[in-house]
Amino acid sequence: MRILLTGGSGFIGTNLTSHLFQKHPDYTIINFSPYRTGSRATNVARFETNPNYIYVDGIIENEQALEQAFGLGVDVVVNLAGQTHIDRSLQTPGSLICANVIGTQKVLDMSRKYSVNRVIQISSAEVYGPVHKGSEVAETFRLAPVNPYGASKVATELITQSYHQTFGMNTIITRSSNNYGPYQTPEKLMPLVITNALLNNPIPLYGDGGQMRDWLHITDHCSALDAIIHNGVPGSVYNIGGNQAATTKDIVQSVLQCLDRPWSLVQSVPDRPGNFDRYPLSFDKLTTDTGWKPTYLLEEGIRETALWYQSNADWWAEQREVTTIR
Structure with a gap:
């Protein structure tokens, strides 16, 4: 299997690459990320000697760079790219919204063009907004984000769902708690x-x-994404919580x-x-469909x-x- 990780040099991408190589050493991992010196380059340096690891320099808003990555042959896309800092979204919401929303649309268009088998869009529990004390939030809970970051994630989800409904794309959305x-x-x-x-x-x-x-260790998040890559139901939305x-x-x-x-x-x-209190996510749906538990x-x-x-x-x-x- 050939898996493209947009934003693969970041926190989740680095750990997911390590997890996938440990569990599936014959898989090819394509890391599509902007080249940076320092810690982000250090994150993935250990993978560079692996013949099944490919790095492509670029950002998801750049169609030419995306073409280069998708042209290598891709079975599954995990779209991790985008901006995630809530406080920064309060200061400069425009750049975050553009990166997250337009970037997702371009990844979906390229996935459709190259007939990718599955696209996993990484969202966030921030889309739910405030939750009553003691409530456990299921995927059917209403979406009511309170900050630009959460709103941008709702937009990416709606776009992703529209590509599933209209074009028949095999898409899955994940909403994780705090990693x-x-x-x-x-x-x-x-x-x-x-x-x-x-x-x-x-x-x-x-x-x-x-x-x-609700706190989710990155190791558990990566195992959940692995389960979704292989056993997730097309068109689904999955909460990923740490309980x-x-x-x-x-x-x-x-x-x-x-x-x-x-x-x-x-x-x-x-x-x-x-800011608001947020309570545990229900991940029963993910457990039922894939068997995953933290x-x-x-x-x-x-x-x-x-x-x-x-x-x-x-x-x-x-x-x-x-x-x-x-």
Whole structure:
């Protein structure tokens, strides 16, 4: 099988490439990403000696670059490309919306042109917006995003579904909860708290830290995508959850305990506009269709993740910035 990963040098793409090569060493992985120096190049350097790994330089808005990637022969596309930072979407929504929406349309058009067997569009639980306390969110829950990032993801989902309905394309949409694990940029909650703690720097905390999230280890996310690639039902939408609910404050406390750092590092900052509590996703549909279930307990995942960042300071030091957590 030949799998094209758009955005394959990023957090999910790097881990998914590693997972697929371990589980399916005869597969060909095509990484379509813009060339960058530094940590993103380091992410995929270990794959360069693998004869089944191909790198193509480009962004998904560039049709000529996409033609080069699709022309290599593609069976499955996993569209990971796009912008994902919620706080940045509040500052410059136009560039994020353009990248996510127009880029997805171009990937779908190219997939149709080259008769790709399956397209998996990576979305987010942000599309659901606020959820009543105690609710478990199924795929049929109403979509009500509260920020430009979530709205852009709703748009990509509707476009993807229209290609399935009108052109008969084999498309699948995934909505995952909060991811964490190795190779995640320090702008995100878990690596930001870990790296600040390692440096004994202040750890900013939105409000009282009571925002609830469901936490999904990247290893479990990759195994879910593997299951969907092989056994997902065409036209489906799948939630991918970790079944590990915790507040932001819980995460910070666990990291500090793991790294033996004091709570005095934590500084409360004003909450971001439109922030809300979000509760666990129901992934029963995915389990029924593919047999997938998450395996990571949050305590174990936090410990492994903290130790990875502690052992890979050179990877995150050059790109790290102190920012608020999300």
